[in-house]
Amino acid sequence: MIGAVLGLSAAALIGLSDLFGRRITPRSSPITTALTLQLFAALAVLGTLVLWPGQIRGSAIVLGVISGLGFATGLCCYYLGLNRASSAVVAPVAAVFSVLIPFFWALTRRLDVSMLSSMGVFIALVGLMLAAKEAFGGRSIVVGLKWGLLSGVGYGVGQAVLLDVDSLAGPIAIAGQRVAAYFVMVPLALMAGAQTFPPSGTRAKGVLAGVCAGAASVALFQGLRFDPLATVTAVAIFPIFTVAVGSAVYRDVVTKWQCVGILFAVVGTIAVVAG
Secondary structure (H helix, E strand, O other): OHHHHHHHHHHHHHHHHHHHHOOOHHHOOHHHHHHHHHHHHHHHHHHHOOOOOOOOOHHHHHHHHHHHHHHHHHHHHHHHHHOOOOHHHHHHHHHHHHHHHHHHHHHHOOOOOOHHHHHHHHHHHHHHHHHOHHHHOOHHHHHHHHHHHHHHHHHHHHHHHHHHOOHHHHHHHHHHHHHHHHHHHHHHHHHOOOOOOOOOOOHHHHHHHHHHHHHHHHHHHHHHHHOHHHHHHHHOOHHHHHHHHHHHOOOOOOOHHHHHHHHHHHHHHHHHHHO
16 A cells, blocks of 8 residues: 555656646757756755665666666656657556556566456556557657657666665665766757756746656655555556646647546556555
């Protein structure tokens, strides 16, 4: 239960990060938005080391860096997708792979997975695929599918390797994740000719987006300590929050299939928690 609660908290924080982060893109670029988010997320997580220092272990730092590479890929592709297609397409597609990869990673690590939990993951994935049903028709929606897929693979790998981090060294891994992601994205931004800092008038939004993203990372790792499967499945329903933000604030179109799919995802998550 604790893992699911923390996973849901991380999902909600991702939605809040989206709320603030998407304010930056129209004034700059998706890469600038992603870089800004990583910068302030890294600073926020580094700040938590004062209260939650953990143990310094080389393996945790290495895994944190690998996770950071995955998250950098996931975040850049996610905002590039949002700039080209609806969040109602990009977010569910990204979520499918962000839960599928850690789930199979958990199976290879022989984590205890009950039949009910397995069924819950399957139901949640069916729901997320239903939510992305429109991704298989139309040019702009196919573009959303592509970027959502790349984003989901990045996030999935980034979350999966965290399952191998010792809980006592967790804070170091999370800090390494965000710092590595930021420094990987800086040269990408420079090569793309994008700004490396948000333009005037959007910086407060950048700080808020980054703090929410950093808090999501902390909540995610804390959840993995209690129940990895429930946590990654609960985090995967972040489309509920991002689609809600996209529909209410950014006028993204939401279809009946996306509503049905998200409902399935919620039911599946409940089954994982119950299992």
